[in-house]
Amino acid sequence: MAEVQDLNIERLHLTDMEIHICGSQQCSQGHSYGPAVRDYFLIHYIHRGKGSFKVDKKEFELKRGEGFVIWPHLLSYYQADQKNPWQYSWIGFTGLKAEDYLKEAGITKAKPFFKTQKPEQISAIFNQMTETGNLKKSKEIKLMGLLYLFLAELIENTEQQLKNKDLKQEYLKKAVNYIDRNYSRPDLKITDIASYLSLNRSYLWQLFNELLNMSPQQYLIEFRMEKAALLLENYKLKVKSAALSVGYEDPFNFSKIFKKTMGISPSHYKNGQTNR
Structure with missing residues (x-):
């Protein structure tokens, strides 16, 4: 059963970030959605299981600790695995800074997916998002804080990956130089x-x-x-x-x-x- 919170926020589109919707779902075998379009960014994070995401004639197979982002006004389709269907959480948002934050985290239209090195920590953030449905006055503020926290984790993860890539390039350079000399x-x-x-x-x-x-x-x-x-x-x-x-x-x-x-x-x- 899906848990959905539609926040019905007044959409000024002049703020850095504003949240539209969030929720979670344990999908049934082969459960699918689309092809359809959204008018906001929609992140799906996979807690367990696996499935596929299709956009712009490309298909991505994704599993626990990974996720995908639906870009506004892009036709997309996603489906749970037939044997091991995914459980995921989602959060939809817009804003002047939305695309910039995603790009900082290494997520673009050409690469609309991500992988975290801290799946338990990210799952905990999304679980807290779902739990905000019980709050009365501070729901929107807490959701916004959790979204920023999630994006910050992704950005730090991307920075570490870049450092690792730089280190790998340095190792390769030394290996090639060693071969050249020997x-x-x-x-x-x-x-x-x-x-x-x-x-x-x-x-x-x-x-x-x-x-x-x-x-x-x-x-x-x-x-x-x-x-x-x-x-x-x-x-x-x-x-x-x-x-x-x-x-x-x-x-x-x-x-x-x-x-x-x-x-x-x-x-x-x-x-x-x-x-x-």
Whole structure:
């Protein structure tokens, strides 16, 4: 059963923020709403379960600790999962600062969803919003305070994510520099790079896949092959010498990897026979 509070606030649209509606619901299996439009921002936060949100021909699968924002005048549709339907709370609002606050929290028309690192804390905020229905005089004031508190948590969460991203970029930069200085070592291993950065191998693998969409091993191979290509083309080195120069003691193995990576054998590449 849905719990809804329609505040019937006089909508001046000249204030920083004003709340239109809030509530909560445990959805039944496959329960859906829309396609429909709203004339205010409408946040849904998922306490448990999962479902999907569709807007602007895009679909997002969302679960506990995540949420979505319906933008004013945008056609949207959302549906609870058939097996594990979501329970969510919602709050609708407008105001001069509404879109600015959402953007600070990393929420835009192109990215109308969010994820919190503190699901229990955010759930508690929304539960307090629902409980304001029992208040007489201070309902609107408390709801406004809770909405600001929720947005503040999202903004802090976004700031921390940016810091984490900056840190990841710094780790990646150091890893790439380490490879640049050591790629010619035949004994170079991915664990050496991880040890140099004081990271475990699995985190290093995750880092490269997240930021470069490839594993550290694949990056090292491609880096070595690009270096070998330059040596073959500019210095006309023999295949064996080019292999040794980029860390391969077995020229046959080097040639096999070079062809797989570059699409042509090293001897053909050296002679300018670039047609595959």
